[in-house]
Amino acid sequence: MAQLRSKRIRFAAIAAVAATTLAGGLAAVPAQAAPAEGKVIGAGSPTAVRDSYIVTLRKDAGFKASSATGRELVEEYGGSVNKTFGSALNGYTATLSATEAGHLAADPAVAAVEQNQRVRVADTTQSNAPWGLDRIDQASLPLSGTYTYPDSAGSGVTAYVIDTGVRITHQQISGRATYGYDAVDGDTSAADGNGHGTHVATTIAGSTYGVAKKAKIVAVRVLDNNGSGTTAGVI
Template identity: 50%
Template sequence: MLRRMLPILCASLFTASIATVSSVSSLQAAPRTTARYVVTFRAGSVPDKEAGEARSKGWRVRDVYHHAVSGMAVDLTADEVAALAADPNVATIEPDVTMQASVDQSGADWGLDRIDQRTLPLSGTYSYPSSAGAGVKVYVIDTGVRSTHRELAGRVLPGYTLIEDGGGTEDCNGHGTHVAATIAGTTYGVAKAASIVPIRVLDCLGSGSLSAIIAGLDWVLTFNAGAPAVVNMSLGGGSSFTVDVAVQRVIDSGVPVVVAAGNSNVDACATSPARVVGAITVGAIASDDSRATYSNFGTCLDIFAPGTAVTSAGVTSDTATAVKSGTSMAAPHVAGVVALMKSATPSLTPASAARALAANATPGVVTNPGTGSPNRLLFASTTTTAPPPPPPPTSAAPGAFNKTSPSNGTTGQRTSLTLKWNASANATGYQLCLDTVNNNACDATWTNLGNVQSFTLNGLQSKRTYYWQIRATNAGGTTNANASTFWRFTTR
């Protein structure tokens, strides 16, 4: 259950306009102009009860969330948003946003060949363990999967769809099928015996809503049982703390989540879900080991993998192939390797999987990795068990530092304001916790910000007190600002 969340709004909105018509003495009421919002509830609230109250007011509730977050997706007018914001059971209200598949089109096949060797040139072979990922379920949160494709036939399990076009979990775009076959295809896959569970949250154009992605993650938490599992999310767009929290909930349940870094050639710490602290965030390389020109970069990346001109299953027939480029193609290479690890060690935790990937990776071969990026290239070692925890780092933890603005205890703040802090010695990045409970602890989630000394919050609720903390990070550990004391501010 969600306890506290960061209520920051994303810039681009996915809106749905709905007109309700009623007749009163032959007069027609004006249509309601609505947009879709993701609402989260405070600890102790019952999502079904809150959603029922919303329906009783005539509001259209699209989804109710119980596990990834405690909340709902609902269509509201501007006045209804203001009324709902005053509800003491409401923690956050965030506009729905459009998320996109992270892909471009181009080139030729080479990815599998690269991940089983340390250096170029390519050998023309791909070696993998005989278990080949057997017994592992990989949840592909994407455009769906062509279940009858010969690359995957017999290993696509029943899934879940949030797209209301009658197509179920079948893929009408091609992105999800390409991703799934890169993970587990008999020819093009890393883990050739793993099973695929399609969760369709993107439509035939490769677009979907924030609310659908949260509902997909909620479904994973509701129905994942038994077999070891991995989640792949080759999508993104803007920043959403609601998505960040939902992804972290899945990770906290013991399921590794692999995400695409994004294709905008910017710091991945600015996008969701790439910035989630516990996720395995993947950048893309080209066949010459250079960072792909489109690939995002920065301290939020964990590893690089082949992403340019990757051949995998196509969607036009059961034997079709397609060549695609993007961090969407890099992420499933990593998800496949994690599936190999989970097959060998079903109890492998997300943190252990991330450590194993980092320890086994080929260091220093990615050219132009980008500012702050770890220079690690995915290596699919035949030893797929996780190494022991690393020894204590030799580098010192970041130095003491302080928050500077807004000052502690300030009131009358706008619902959009900028947090500022000074630099911490040796820090390579900073993380934010924004909370609504005064217990000097992070009941929400820590969110990566990158190596910056300010961050702008938008869409805060009025007349609400918030508590915030910044921590500096590097290989040596973390250091909280102001000797671990949260600061507070109150909006007007």
């Protein structure tokens, strides 16, 4: 009987020691840190495309987006690569959850993660448009009398009019036209003594008659007041 009681005591002691050791061991294991989260550009905007992101890799990442390493980077975070870019940027479009995108944005090889956005052209319609403009945006007759064009309308574009020069003070292009070079007189005052170059310039960028109404014009005069010149002069 005493022997049985001794065995029970010894078993209880062993169990107590094991429990204490286990508890101590668990307490010694550090809690796992939450994954780092970076900034996702454009996240949650009204035009955001759900689960669609543009990922740009750092220049010093050491690998291309099109490589196996590049694709595996996104896959490590639970996403998948869609279209890979090679010229505009070292990156790709990827399908990721919002959480996965945030974690990917914190990766040291990633320069930026931007949520894909829906974009659309904001059009402007010109009423009582000249028939030439009306015909540009409408192939079928009868004509509507209007010309609809993007509101950017050539903004950021510079058109070099290689012709008889341009009257840069013309009200249709004033403030957006400058002289470039006059190959006829060999100077930089490329004024129009014929009219044809100004006609071309206002067809390109005139506020009423122009196709690209916000474009800038640079006058390059290669034809004289009679509209004549040479191939060498044009070159």
